[in-house]
Amino acid sequence: MSQNRWLATGNFFTSYKQEQRTFFTHLDRTIFTCFLVILFGWPLVFEISNKYMLVLDNILIAIVAVMGLNLLLGFAGLISIGHAAFVGIGAYSVASVCQVIGENHVIVTHFWPVLIVCAGIMGAIFGAFVGLPALRLKHLYLAIATLSFQMIFEWFIQFMSFFNQGQTIYVGRVHWFTGQVGRSDHYLFWYYIILTLVVVLGFGVRNLLKTKYGRCLVAVRDNDRAADAMGMNPGLTKVYAFALAGFFAGVAGALHAYLYRGVGFESFTLHASVGYLAMAIVGGLGTLNGIFWGPVAIKFLDIQVEQFSEFVGQYLTSAPNVATALKPLSFGLVIVLFLMYEPRGIANWWRIVKSYTKLWPFRY
Amino acid sequence: MSYFFQIVVSGIVVGSIYALAALGLVLVYKSSRVANFAHGQIIAAGAFITFFLTVRLGVPIFFSFLASMLITFFLAMSVERIFLRRLIGEPIISVIMVTIGLASIFDGLIYLTPFGSENFSFPTFLPTESIVVGGVSISWTQLVGVIITFVLIGCFSWFFKKSTVGISMRAVSDDQFGAMSVGISVPRVFALAWATAGLSAAAAGCIIGNITGLNFETLHAFGIVVFPVVILGGLDSILGAVVAGIIMGLIQQFASGYLDGNFGLNGTGDVMPYIILLIILLFKPHGLFGIHEIERV
Numbered sequence: 046m047s048q049n050r051w052l053a054t055g056n057f058f059t060s061y062k063q064e065q066r067t068f069f070t071h072l073d074r075t076i077f078t079c080f081l082v083i084l085f086g087w088p089l090v091f092e093i094s095n096k097y098m099l100v101l102d103n104i105l106i107a108i109v110a111v112m113g114l115n116l117l118l119g120f121a122g123l124i125s126i127g128h129a130a131f132v133g134i135g136a137y138s139v140a141s142v143c144q145v146i147g148e149n150h151v152i153v154t155h156f157w158p159v160l161i162v163c164a165g166i167m168g169a170i171f172g173a174f175v176g177l178p179a180l181r182l183k184h185l186y187l188a189i190a191t192l193s194f195q196m197i198f199e200w201f202i203q204f205m206s207f208f209n210q211g212q213t214i215y216v217g218r219v220h221w222f223t224g225q226v227g228r229s230d231h232y233l234f235w236y237y238i239i240l241t242l243v244v245v246l247g248f249g250v251r252n253l254l255k256t257k258y259g260r261c262l263v264a265v266r267d268n269d270r271a272a273d274a275m276g277m278n279p280g281l282t283k284v285y286a287f288a289l290a291g292f293f294a295g296v297a298g299a300l301h302a303y304l305y306r307g308v309g310f311e312s313f314t315l316h317a318s319v320g321y322l323a324m325a326i327v328g329g330l331g332t333l334n335g336i337f338w339g340p341v342a343i344k345f346l347d348i349q350v351e352q353f354s355e356f357v358g359q360y361l362t363s364a365p366n367v368a369t370a371l372k373p374l375s376f377g378l379v380i381v382l383f384l385m386y387e388p389r390g391i392a393n394w395w396r397i398v399k400s401y402t403k404l405w406p407f408r409y
Numbered sequence: 410m411s412y413f414f415q416i417v418v419s420g421i422v423v424g425s426i427y428a429l430a431a432l433g434l435v436l437v438y439k440s441s442r443v444a445n446f447a448h449g450q451i452i453a454a455g456a457f458i459t460f461f462l463t464v465r466l467g468v469p470i471f472f473s474f475l476a477s478m479l480i481t482f483f484l485a486m487s488v489e490r491i492f493l494r495r496l497i498g499e500p501i502i503s504v505i506m507v508t509i510g511l512a513s514i515f516d517g518l519i520y521l522t523p524f525g526s527e528n529f530s531f532p533t534f535l536p537t538e539s540i541v542v543g544g545v546s547i548s549w550t551q552l553v554g555v556i557i558t559f560v561l562i563g564c565f566s567w568f569f570k571k572s573t574v575g576i577s578m579r580a581v582s583d584d585q586f587g588a589m590s591v592g593i594s595v596p597r598v599f600a601l602a603w604a605t606a607g608l609s610a611a612a613a614g615c616i617i618g619n620i621t622g623l624n625f626e627t628l629h630a631f632g633i634v635v636f637p638v639v640i641l642g643g644l645d646s647i648l649g650a651v652v653a654g655i656i657m658g659l660i661q662q663f664a665s666g667y668l669d670g671n672f673g674l675n676g677t678g679d680v681m682p683y684i685i686l687l688i689i690l691l692f693k694p695h696g697l698f699g700i701h702e703i704e705r706v
Contacts, residue, residue: 124502126509178690184501185444185644189636190690193683196633200680315633319509326506370525374517380510384503385495 052403065255067248084240088233098232099304100344105239106300107340111324112250113293115339118322119331120254121286122266123179124188127195128321131291133313134171135164135298137202140214140308144207149217157219157303164299165292172291179283183269187283195315202310211310216302235304242300246293251333253289262286266331323380329390338391343379350375411544416666417659422551422620424658425558430613430631431638431650432565433606439582439645440602442501443493446508448610449632450515453625455481455611456618457524460531470534478611485607486600493603494596512632519625529623554616561612562651565605569647578602582645637682641689643699653697657682 051071058064068074114128125131139160143153153160175194179187203211218225219234226234253259261282264272269279302308320343328339354368361367387393430452437445445451455477462473492511496504519525535549569575580588581598589595614628621627638657642649665678695701 118502122500122502124505178687178694182690182694185505186640186690186694188444188505189640190687192633192636193686196683197680197687200676204675319513322506322509330502367521370517370520372517373513373520377510377513377515377517381492381507381514384499384507384510385492388499388503 067251081244085237088236095229095232098236100348102232102235102239102304104340104344105236105243106297106304107321107324107344108243108337109239109246109300110294110297110321111328111340112246112336113290113297114321114325115328115330115332115336116250116253116262116293117286117290118325119329119335120259120266121262121283123176123283123286124184124322125191125287125290126188126315126318126322127175127191127193127198128290128294129313129315129317130191130195130198131168131172131294132298132301132317132321133198133202134291135168135295136302136308136313137208137214137298138164138167138295139216139299139302141207143214143216144209148215154217154220154225161296161299161303164302165295168291168293168295168298169288170291172294173284173288175291176284176287179287180280183283192315195318199310199314202313213307213309215307216305218306219303231306232304235300239300239304242296246296247333247336250336254333258282258285263331320376323376326380327383327390329392332390332392332396334395335390335392338395342391343376346375346379347372412666414543414545416662418545418547419551420659420662421655422547422555422658423662424655425555426613426617426620426654427631427635427638427658428651428654429558429561429609429616430635431642431654432562432647433609433613434635434639435642435645435647435650436602436606436609438639439647440578441493441599443504443508444636444644445606446505446632447488447512447515448606448635449629450512450519451481451485451607451610452614452617452631453519453628454484454515454614455607456614456623456628457519457522457625458611459615460524460529460618460623463532464529470531474612474615477615478608481607481611482604483607485610486604489600489603493599512629516629524623525625527624531619531623548620550619554620557612557616561609562647565609566647568605574601634679634682637686639696640686641696643696645700646696646698649696649698657685660685 053070068077110128110132113131114125117123117125117128139153142160143150146152171194175191176187178190182190202208208214218227218231220226221234254263261272261277262285264275264277265279265282269283272282273279298313301312305312324339324343325335326339327342328337329335350371351368354371357367357371383390430448433451434445434448437443437448458477458480459470459473462468462476463470466473468476488511492507493504496507535553537549539546539548540552569579577588577593578598578601580591580593581595585595588598613631617628617631638653639650641657642651642653661678661681664681665676668674668677689696
């Protein structure tokens with residue numbers, strides 16, 4: 046660490062402990078605190094309609110889900126084409142509790158944090174189960190295994206009468222210390238809850254990578270045979286990565302169920318899985334801040350494309366499915382262009398900007 | 410008993426189409442180690458091009474069949490040239506994701522055409538009454554479809570066994586550096602593999618379109634359902650694709666013939682391949698005919 050605790054323009058570490066810090070300089074910590082204060086404080090200053098609050102909540106839930114996927118894809122190097130199914134597992138475990146004991150039972154409305162954690166654990170169990178082929182396989186075979194899990198999940202939800210055959214299963218309104226969370230502040234309430242969760246889980250991911258298991262994941266991604274030779278167990282590490290990703294996805298699913306006050310089949314299709322993959326890639330694989338950039342960028346693109354196709358639809362009345370056409374087109378283009386020209390994602394731009402500002406006015 | 414044989418016959422019909430669709434996937438994987446998730450979209454494109462040429466332009470169906478095969482030949486080749494060639498040497502995640510992105514782009518492009526969201530059917534050019542042998546019926550379109558499929562598969566396997574280009578493609582799939590050192594142009598072989606995959610995809614699309622009718626959703630769903638088939642047969646074996654295609658077709662038809670409606674189940678035919686796939690992955694990870702590669706650090 047440099048003498049100056051506010052600015053560091055190089056690597057001055059003298060011990061391993063210094064490298065383990067969460068924040069390297071005071072400036073980093075101050076900026077992060079300011080950022081958090083702004084994120085938590087702005088709804089008190091600005092009034093915002095429920096419509097836009099829902100968009101923000103959606104982005105935050107996607108961030109939770111992408112955290113898991115990025116662990117799996119970026120850190121452990123395993124492709125999952127069934128991430129939406131894991132999210133669905135979380136959502137449907139809340140929904141099945143509602144089916145059994147009723148949507149307005151005390152457990153659903155008062156003990157929702159417990160339910161959210163339980164949903165995460167359910168996701169982790171299923172994740173580990175789907176990851177079992179990872180004990181012997183890698184790469185494409187695993188990707189197809191998750192794909193088939195996605196298909197089996199969709200079939201289950203669509204044909205089981207217990208899950209209402211994919212129709213909406215309602216979840217009751219939750220209670221807080223101030224009483225029942227009403228219609229007007231429902232989205233605001235969940236904004237705070239999900240934001241808190243994102244911060245906590247974000248620190249969790251950040252610290253996980255410093256532990257033995259986190260380094261195991263990266264070693265297995267880089268070369269699983271070499272990791273094997275160095276005394277790690279690649280198969281178990283992969284299963285562990287799947288379980289971890291399943292946990293994050295399950296939590297995201299439970300949050301989704303509570304936010305929408307219901308669980309429907311459409312949110313957890315193969316298309317949604319591809320969406321999560323795109324978010325992880327656009328954000329930047331194997332980076333922490335990529336987890337946040339990806340969902341923001343993709344959801345923003347979604348909204349813009351929707352507005353654009355509405356605008357186009359006014360002039361081209363004869364082509365009714367411009368919106369259905371433009372959405373996958375722009376989405377696919379974004380994935381392909383990012384992979385071809387910026388495979389490290391938006392996180393790389395962030396890194397460039399950061400290193401530039403840090404070293405300014407010196408170029409290097 | 411005739412119910413049983415009826416299911417066997419329809420299973421073989423479905424299975425041979427799977428085999429033809431899987432062939433393209435195997436070709437691309439064999440030569441360039443790319444799993445093409447956009448294969449279903451190429452199948453759909455081939456079918457719609459044939460439909461457009463026959464119905465809108467009035468070309469005889471045989472010529473439009475050939476023309477669509479030619480067009481998808483160049484379409485798939487240009488896809489390889491534009492997108493995949495930049496990614497040689499990139500990690501497998503990027504390659505798979507690019508093909509998923511491509512699938513999305515193709516989706517968008519096909520939705521822009523009038524073929525995206527409606528049902529179409531080819532004009533009938535074969536007798537409409539079906540052949541009945543001992544209570545088992547098979548329609549003319551199915552019969553001709555199966556015959557064309559097997560002829561095409563025979564042509565492909567001849568092409569790989571005997572022709573110089575085919576042998577060089579096999580050489581590349583075995584060992585890229587070795588093939589390069591004996592003077593085979595590896596990028597050209599990649600392009601050719603994609604092109605032949607496009608060709609077989611168009612043929613598959615036309616046959617499916619004739620049998621089941623043209624609908625974009627069902628056509629591009631073939632691109633996904635083909636993956637269990639390919640994994641069952643082993644990702645890099647053409648024979649495996651044929652055998653696994655027919656096995657998968659039979660399993661699917663038996664599942665929907667005997668399970669549906671009996672135990673409160675529905676649509677088991679759609680999900681059965683994936684269940685089989687998960688079981689296979691646990692017990693025989695590299696499929697029936699797949700090569701188990703020896704890895705070294």
